[in-house]
Amino acid sequence: METEAASMNAILEMRGISKSFGPVKALSDVTFSVKPGEIHAICGENGAGKSTLMKVLSGVYPAGTYEGQIIYEGVERRFRAIGDSEALGIIIIHQELALIPLLSAAENIFLAHPPGRFGVIDRDSVWQRAKAVMRKVGLDDSPDTLITNMGVGKRQLVEIAKALSKNVKLLILDEPTASLNERDSAALLDLLLEFKAQGLSSILISHKLNEISRVADRITILRDGRSVETIDCHAEPASEDHIIRAMVDRDLEHRYPEHTPKIGDLLMEVSDWTVHHPIHTDRTVIHGVDFHVRAGEIVGIAGLMGAGRTEFAMSLFGRSYGRRISGEVQIKGRRVDVSTVQRAIKAGLAYVTEDRKELGLHLADDLRHNITLANLGGISHLRVLDGIRELRVANDYRRRMNIRCSGVDQESGNLSGGNQQKVVLSKWLFTSPDVLFLDEPTRGIDVGAKYEIYCIIQELADSGHGVVVISSEMPELLGLCDRICVMNEGRFVGEFTREEASQERIMQAIMRDVRSVPDEIPAMPQGSERAAETVGP
Structure with a gap:
């Protein structure tokens, strides 16, 4: 657990954070801190509360909707919206990208704060500054390139460049390398280490334990919405087996x-x-x-x-x-x-897309409809959908795939990433x-x-x-x-x-x-x- 000594001289402290969604407790008394110039990693299984904690910090979940304190730069903060935290230099890059496909990379990077004078956007400045910040993240594409013509990995890099274009003091990265190959992931981690040398603090959420072990100064592990351990990587080696055991509360021999x-x-x-x-x-x-x-x-x-x-x-x-x-x-x-x-x-043939959130699922629809969507003929009689058969099929795949949910009527967007992937697999397996x-x-x-x-x-x-x-x-x-x-x-x-x-x-x-x-x-x-x-x- 986080100690008082560990939180001294911290740029950020989160004390006793609890957050509920109806009867479900997503966070329970979570405490951790980030020091100036530190890369602090947060680990945990899907559904452990990592993204929820960061949404509390950034104001996506405003003050009053959670319990506990946020101390930033020595002052208690009560963020009402994400704009409040960004104004103080807390910039979050969410796992779900927030880019407009039919705008260029440069337009996306400076969409909220375009350089200009007297209300007129300086497009030359937009292009030059976008080019500079894109180069920082290893993007050689023209700033005029439309997002829709970029692959998933490059879109992630544009999102990171967008964050770097702001006056960032604390950078939060939620699964930043999930869409990147090994070379681009390594370049991004090198960039984080460069930022650290310049005094920038970062919070890194990642499932890639080898990356975390490489760059993190400290690692806080969440399990079932609670902070169960903080490892000082300079005081003790942070082995992957140790991290996994703390995350899942069991050994994974292989x-x-x-x-x-x-x-x-x-x-x-x-x-x-x-x-x-x-x-x-x-x-x-x-x-x-x-x-x-x-x-x-x-x-x-x-x-x-x-x-x-x-x-x-x-x-x-x-x-x-x-x-x-x-x-x-x-x-x-x-x-x-x-x-x-x-x-x-x-x-x-069946194909499970690499982008389950945008292309693999209807997030606003329930598991039952998502599972049967690719084979409506399999739940129909004389071209009329059979609701009872659909329910039977969905519950069968829920059991077979061990999908953790409240029921097949649960909205797919409320599932963890691993359970969403199981729903996508179920959809295509149902096509035989x-x-x-x-x-x-x-x-x-x-x-x-x-x-x-x-x-x-x-x-x-x-x-x-x-x-x-x-x-x-x-x-x-x-x-x-x-x-x-x-x-x-x-x-x-x-x-x-x-x-x-x-x-x-x-x-x-x-x-x-x-x-x-x-x-x-x-x-x-x-x-x-x-x-x-x-x-x-």
């Missing part, structure tokens, strides 16, 4: 469940698959690739951001991405039509796919929920499905997959069995294949990705 694969016959084969960019149709994104999956096999696709992994999966799933697509898909030895989402589902593509299936999910997702993936493979896992976390691919294919610049450049694969060999395959090309593959337009979830039933 991060990945033991599994003996039962690989059968060839299930899906993709031949000479070529995809062109949906806007710049003269540019090839996927270059005549061949790919296959066997029954009972878990196949990983590794690669850096922009390698074409998501574009490949989405183009297969009803041509949800790309133009001028050519090639052949066979499932169980039979050529199939995957030219629309409905036909792809009928052929036996032969091959399931999982795009970043554990992004933004804590270690306990990850383990459950891994078990579900292995059960799917054991039941004869083919599973394709796209992940930016190499340890995840190495710990989970039977075979790993490496993608770079729209081509498969390497393939390794579980025994052959290592992080070094995967990176060597990528580096060996670096080619001299005039431009990088353009980012996938947001609208194209959305089609994967909205065109279907």
Whole structure:
């Protein structure tokens, strides 16, 4: 627990914070502090109260809606709105990005405080200042680039640049690297360390324990809405096992469940698959690739951001991405039509998007409707929806997937990230796919929920499905997959069995294949990705 000595000379103290939503107690007597120039990490399972605590601090949940005290720069503060905390230099970057897709990066960065004189925006200044702050976070794109033409990772960097453009004294980052590959994550962590050297205080919320151990000065662990321990990383080593044990109140002997694969016959084969960019149709994104999956096999696709992994999966799933697509898909030895989402589902394909909050779920709708949405025919009789059958199906998946909720009528947006992911998986499993593509299936999910997702993936493979896992976390691919294919610049450049694969060999395959090309593959337009979830039933 936080001690009085640990909170001395703190820029921030939160004392005895409690917050309830009706009968549910989200926070209970949470206390912690942040020192000047410190990186203070907050860990906990999904639903432990991390984001709620930060929303209390930033004024999203205003004074009067919670119990306890916020002491900032030695003065008790009662923030009525997020503008009050921002005026004092407390800037929060939420896990859900708050960008306007059809505005440029520069316009988004300075939307609330554009530079100008006499009420007239100085667009040259906007461009120059945006360029400078984008360079700080490693973005080389033009400030005029529309957000809709940026991938998820780059949008996260724009959000961070937006925060840095303000007069920040205490920077709060809620899962800032969840959408980033290893290289960009490392660059962001280096940036935090640079800010620390300049005296800036940061609060880092992350499920990536290796990142936390690398940069954090202290780590506060929340469990079930309570602060259970604060670790001083300079006084004692913060091992991942120690953190996990405090988070989940149990030991995880193995991060990945033991599994003996039962690989059968060839299930899906993709031949000479070529995809062109949906806007710049003269540019090839996927270059005549061949790919296959066997029954009972878990196949990983590794690669850096922009390698074409998501574009490949989405183009297969009803041509949800790309133009001028050519090639052949066979499932169980039979050529199939995957030219629309409905036909792809009928052929036996399913695709779980990397962005569950925006594209995978209707957050304002309940679990029951979300689970059955992609297969309404499965709960219908003579084209009339059967509410009793729908309820039975939803409750069946709730039990099978161990979805923690008050009931299938609960709003999906009120679930933790891990439980939301289980709902998305349930939706696509209800379509009875032969091959399931999982795009970043554990992004933004804590270690306990990850383990459950891994078990579900292995059960799917054991039941004869083919599973394709796209992940930016190499340890995840190495710990989970039977075979790993490496993608770079729209081509498969390497393939390794579980025994052959290592992080070094995967990176060597990528580096060996670096080619001299005039431009990088353009980012996938947001609208194209959305089609994967909205065109279907």
